[in-house]
Every structure is written in structure tokens, then in C-alpha cells.
Amino acid sequence: MAVLKHIVSKNANYGESLDYLLFQHDERTKKPILNEHGQMILREEYYLDGLNCEPMLFDKECERLNDQYHKNQTYDEIKSHHYIISFDPADRDECGLTGEKAQELGLEYARKNFPGHQALVCTHTDGHNESGNIHVHIVINSLRKYDIPKEGYMERNSDCLAGYKHHLTNNYLRHLQKSLMDTCHRENLPQVDLLSPSENKIKNREYYASRYGQEKLDKLNEQILADGLTPRKTTFQTQKQYLRDAITEISHTAKDVEDFKKQLYEKYQIVVTEHRGRFSYLHPEREKNITGRALGTKYEKDYLQQQFESNHRTPNIHPDISSDPMDILFIKSNLRLVIDLQNCVKAQQSQAYARKVKLTNLQEMAKTIAYVQEHEYDTREILEDKFSSVKERTSNSRKQLNEYSCAMKSHFRKFGNQSSGTRKSPILCLMTYPFLFGYWSRPCRICGA
Template sequence: MAILKHIASKNADYGEAERYLIFQHDEYTQKPILDENGHMLIREEYYLDGINCDPFTFAAECQETNAYFHKNQSYNEIKSHHYIISFDPKDRDEHGLTGELAQQLGVEYAKKNFPGHQALVCTHTDGHNGSGNIHVHIVINSIRKYDTEPQPYMEFDRDSKAGYKHHLSDRYRIYLKQKVMDMCTANGLNQVDLLTPAERKISEKEYWAKRRGQKNLDKHNTELEKKGLTPRQTTFQTEKQYLRDAIDTVASQATSQEEFSRLLSKKYNITFKVSRGRYSYLHPNRSKYITGRSLGTLYEEKHLLQIFQENSTAQITKNPVPDISQVVNSLTQPVSPHTATTAEAPHTFLFIKSDLRLVTDLQHCIKAQQSQAYAQKVKLSNLKMMAQTVAYIQEHGFQSKEDLDAALSDASAQSTDARNTLKTTEDTLKNVNEQIHYTGQYLANKSIYSDYRKSRNKEKFYDDHRAELTLYESALRILKEKSQGNKLPTLKMLREEKNRLTELQAVQREDFNARREYERELRTVCSNVDIILGTSQVQNRQREHTQEKS
């Protein structure tokens, strides 16, 4: 298969592109390879042509074009565009692809798709790391030298006029890929669909990072083996590959987006987020998210949601939902006093939140009524939630609907008590903070008040220090009101009390949050049971009515 790569360069030295095409360069560092005398080595086999320029004066002619149109004078401007067409290594043996034929195809491709530009077309037959894949380099000056005929991929009139820059739009990029596919198909070469997103997208940057990392790792392992040590890691893994492997493992287990996020965080310390339908993942060693799009289509919303639904369906098939009528009978049958148990909240409250959610009532869901596909999806989700609700009831030992309602009432009362206790502590802490504030205000102006008491001309002293004395008097009055005739507390005592109340507030808030979540979970269970009971009772009445008619 042939693939197309694009590199935009801001390097004003066009001669560097010529030197790269003609002389040998290290595949990792991209630096020229020198002989023993410090001279660059010419590539063993290459084919070079120029379009709208002489290939050996490409740099000078580009500079003349830039000067003529007064363009590419700024450091931040893109000076050239570098396209690489890499053919499948199998094309050499299976389809007779040679360097001459690849060069001919590359020249025709450049003339048709980069008209009006000065271009270098060079074919290399060595490939990366001796792989042998033939590839064609096309380097064009970003400024168009000649006017051309308008083409279908051009968005603006200036895209066909001289003196304007090469504009690589999305439409143009798709067009260029399509032309590569057409070229290979017409010449009987191996080719795949370049316009379909890759399932596992490996960018060129990631590819070379993996190559460099593996090379360094092999070197390190060799040194360890010389010392008689066994290397722990033999394969280098990029950050993106770490995410792919983790997502593949978790996605095969998760049945919902929430479970998927929880497992990623718990097992691999990966943070998952969804923004406007786009999945993103945060590697433990990074501060910036990596989008699912950059990882491949297997890591985006559409594919993963399908996997979650398949896992959920398989789980329901493996663990079938108990007959709803049996659930109804078990919850509505009277319970013997000897077997009845009431769920009581423990004194030291510990709550672990489950994935239980409300069952959707299809009769009142407008979206489900409008879309049959969505209704089917909701039905599968409801089956799963019903099964989890039944399992929850059995695990927590509820023997009847009355037990469940009593547990909810008790949890609600405990949640209310915890909220009131927390509110009392917060009010006390607020009062202590006010005392600290006014005590500080009182102590800051106490010396001025003492000087006022000692002054001979109190009226003049009061006028000069009216603000400070007013603050002192108001602080003293408020402190006395709060102490209710008792001795005023010291600032040290108040700060110690504040620290104690702050710690108590944190503990009480955690307790309140846990009890509130437990209450919400019981409400979800009760709501699901009501829907299950309501549905089953309607079915029973319909069944009894049918039997009466027969």
C-alpha cells in the first residue's frame, strides 16, 4: 500500500532539503552521515528531477521567487511543503516497481497536483532502516510561481494565482490521498483506502518515538545482561500505546461508560472524560489529555458504546434476570415475624456507592416513543438495572417491601440528623471565626484606647484617633455580647477551638455525604421496585382477564 505524508517547514534554507535528498542521513537524528574525512556521503541510489526549476539551483530560484513577490520574509512563515509517497515494500517483488518507475509516477503526480509551484521530486529506494520500500519525496516552494487553471479542490480564486501560498485545506488533503490511491490502482500496485480512519492510528511522531525508545531500551538491556542481570522490560511502550492497551483490556469488561471510567482510573490511573461526544484520556505522566481520535477509531465513542452494549447483553444472557413475577411475590408476600429482618444502618457508617441507576419508564419517555432503536436500547438497560435491583435486595437481606420502605425511612431520618448536626457545627464555627476577627480588632486597638484613657485632652485625642477607637469599642461590645457576661476568651483559645471544629466539620460532612448517598441509593431501589411491581401487576391483571374470557 502507498501512504502520503505531509511536513510543513519554516526553514528558510532551501538548500537543506536538497542536501537531505542527495546525501545520506541518519534515520533517527536526521543528521548527515560523514565519512572519515568529514565529508557527506552521496546516497547509493536516487533519482532527482525539478519542476519549474533546475533541481540543482532549486534553493536560489525559490529565493528569487520569494523576493519577487515579497513573501516568505518572516521567520514564522511556512517556506516549503514536503510530501512523501511511500510505496508498499512488496511492490518491488510482486509488481516490478523500480526507482525509475516510482520517479516517473512522482513527477506526474507533482505536475498534476502542485501546478505552478517550483518543486523537487526525488525517489529513494533504500527505505527506513533498510526496509527496501521505495518512496518519493516532493518538496515545493510555498509560493506559487505561475498562474494555473482553477482545480476542483481549490476553495478560493487566489489558490490558482501566482504570488499566493500553497493552501492545504481538508478538501485538498482528501483530494491528494484519493489521487495516490488512483495512481496505485492504475499501475497495479498494492493500495488500501487512505480516506477511512485507522482503527489504531500510529502517527509518524509516535512511530519514531517508539523506534528511539526501543533502541535505547535494547542498549540498556544489553548492559544489564553483561552484568549478569535479567532485564525486567524488553519492549518499549509509548504513552499512547499504554492507553490503547489499557482501553482494550477495560473495554472488554465494562458494560457502561461509568464502569469504563471507574476501571480505567482504578486499574491504570487513567482519567477519562467526555466533552461534546468526544472521548479523551489522561495518561498518569501527562497533564494534557489525548483524544480518542488520535488513538484510532477503536477508542472513540461510537465503537466503545457498541462494545459496552454487547458486554451488557452477554452478561444478561449469562446471568438471566429472575422472573419478575417471583420478585413481586417475594416482596408482596406477608413475612413471618420470626423471619423478618430490618436493615439497620451501622453506627460507624461506611458506604460504597454502586452503579445502580433508575429504570426508565418507557410509557413516559418521549424519545423512546419516537425512536424504536432508542427504545430497544432502553429496554436492554432496564433489564440490566432490574437484575441489579434484585441482586441488591437479596444482598442486603430485604425480605419484603415493608422492610425496604422502613430502611429508606430510617436512612432519610439519619441523613436529616447528620445534616442538622453538621449545620450546628458550621454555625458554631462561624461564631468562633467572628470572635477571632473581633478579638484581633480589639487587641490591635487596645493600646490606642489605653493611651486615650491616659491622655489629658481626651476630646482632641478622640478626634485624632476616632476610627481606631470606634473599632475598639464596637469589638469590645460584640465580644461581651457573645460571651454573655463570662470572661473573654484569649486568641489562643479561640484558634484551638477553631481547629477542633474544623476537623469535626470535615468528619461530619463526610458522614452526611455518605448517608445522603445511601438514602439516594435506597430511593433508586424503591423506585425501581415500584416500576417492577406496577408492570407485573398490569401483566397479572391482563393474564387473569384472558383466563376469565376463556
């Protein structure tokens, strides 16, 4: 099985792409790893070839072509495109895929799909994050060097001419994915359908955010364990993954769309918006919605409506959680007085923000304790009694206000009926009591007058 990734680069230094392919780099910082003498370390195993260029002179030849056509001269232009064909580790263990064979397939793929471009094709066998999967890097200059025959997936006349830039359209991307699938089927490698939308759509940026967030959370949990406490959370969640987990849980119990929206908001403070037949979700720590399409097909309206229909036919089984241990580090509350550091993505990404949140949380907790002591809420029973008393007084005040409103409406209608046909009396009345204008035309909710 193979997947295709695409990365664009505006870096004018083409030599850095060559260095990345040849030398070991830190996967997090993308900086080269140096030995004790300050020199870069070659990768243990790699296979490198060039198309329409000498691989070791890739940077110079690309710069020469750019100068010839006066392209890629400004900082905001895309200088190169980086495609990665990543094979599954099972292809190596079960299907006998080797680095040499992967390099051969990568060269064939590059010649077929990127003709006319200067390209580097390099195969690594170490895998990302020491996973051991074989993957092929294809780095092409964004400027085309030679004319090529026009293909059906090309939307512009310039897409086949020398001196014009590479444009990855949706049709072009589907062509690249289909070409990779055909290659894997021909080589008897298991392959998933790359053309169908993914049920759980996790992009490269979210993957790295989840990985680095987990590393920071592990370090934080080590400090908590060292203090003799038990961490409340051991698995880091991105905002998108928070939405996925919440939607998956609620969708198994909701009976319809309204019930789905209500449960999501009451339990997870997630606001669901429906626009043009599509769902979008507002994370409690965001100001911008995340569409269901960005999460995956399992979180779009059509799939969820099918799930709601099946829920009508399947009885709900609620697990017994009475014996579950209670978290002691953070108590979830709708009051939002404090921020949960272990669940705040921004705090995980910024130590400065995390320190600021800690100070703010301490201040808010101190204010809460002072308020409780000032009003002598020594026990939960006293607090509940006080709440019931305030609630009862509020209800009585609301009833009195409705009675006064009803009486004043009746007075206005009676005053208007006794007028001599002129429009002076009601107008003068409204001028005298402008704040009662809203009650002029609406019937009373209590007596109907």
C-alpha cells in the same frame, strides 16, 4: 499500497533539501554522513527531476522568486512543503515496482497536484531504516510561480494565482489522498482507503518516539542483564500506546461506560472524561487529556459502546495468572513513592532527568525503610494488625462525631422553636457558633432529625 506524508519546513536554506535528496543522511539526527575525508557520501540509487526549475539550481531559483514577490523573508514563514509517497515493499517484490516507474508516477503526481510551483521530485529505493521500500520525495517552494486553473478543492481565490503561497486545507488533503489512491488502482497496486479514519492513528512523531525509546530501553536492559538481573520490561511504550493497550484490554470486559471508567482508573490510573459525546483520556504522567480521536477510531465512544453491548452477550473468560512469575525490579503501587524508570517516557528521553529520578527514588526508599524500622513493622502481619487498629479507631471517631453533630442540631432546632417570635435567638446562636452554620438546614444522616 502507498501512503502520503506531509512535512512543512521553515528553513530558509533550500539547498539543504537538495542535499538530503542527493546525499546519505543519518535518519535519527538528519545530519549528512561523512567519509574519512569529511565529504558527504552520495546515495547509492536515486532519480531526480525538477518542475518549473532546474533541479540543481532549485535553491537559487526559489530565493529569486521569493525576492521578486517579497515573500518568505521572515523566520516564522513556511518556506517549503515536503510530500512523501511511500510504497509498500510488497509493491516491489510482488508487483514489480521499480525506481524508474516510481519516479515516473511521482512526476505525474506532482504535475497534476502541484502545478505552478517550483518542485523537486526524487525517488529513493533504499527505504527508511533499511526497510527497502521505494518512496518518492516531492519538495515544493511554498510560493507559487505561475497562475493555474482554479480547481474545486481550492477554497480561496488566491490559491490559483502566482505570488501566493501554498495552503494545505482539509479539502486539498482529501484530494491529494484520492489522487494517490486512483494512481495506485490504475497501476494495479494494492491500496488501502486513505480517506477513512485509521483504527490506530500513529503519527510520524509518535513513530520516532517509539523507535528511539526502544533503542534506549534495549541499552538499559543490556546493563540490567550484565548485572545478573532480568528486565521487567523489554518493549517501549509511548503514552499513547499505553492508553491504547489499556483501553483495548478493559473494553473486552467492561459492561458499560461507568464500569469502563472505573476499571481504567483502578487498574491503570487512567481518568476518562466525556465531553460533547467524545471520550478523552488522562495518562497518569500527563496533565493534559488525549482525545480518543488522536488514538484512533477503536478508542472513540461510538466504537466502545458497541463493544460494551457485545460484552453483555459474550461471557468473560479470565486467564489463570497464578503461575506467572513475579517481577522483581519494580512493584507497581498506587502510593507513587517511586517512579518506574522503564515505563517513564520522560526518563527515556532525558538522561539528566533519569539520573535525578534515580536519586529521588533512593531517597524515598530510604525514608520508607526508616519509617518501617522506627515503628517496628517487622512483618506483614504486624503491619496489617496496625492498619486494622487504626481503621477501627477512625470508624469509632467518625461515629462519635456524627452523634455529637446530631445532638447539637437537635439543640439548635429546640432553641429556635422556643424563641419569642423574634429573629434574635437563632441569629445570636449562629454568631456564637458560626462553624455549625452548615448543620442548620440539613437533616441528620443518623436519626433524621
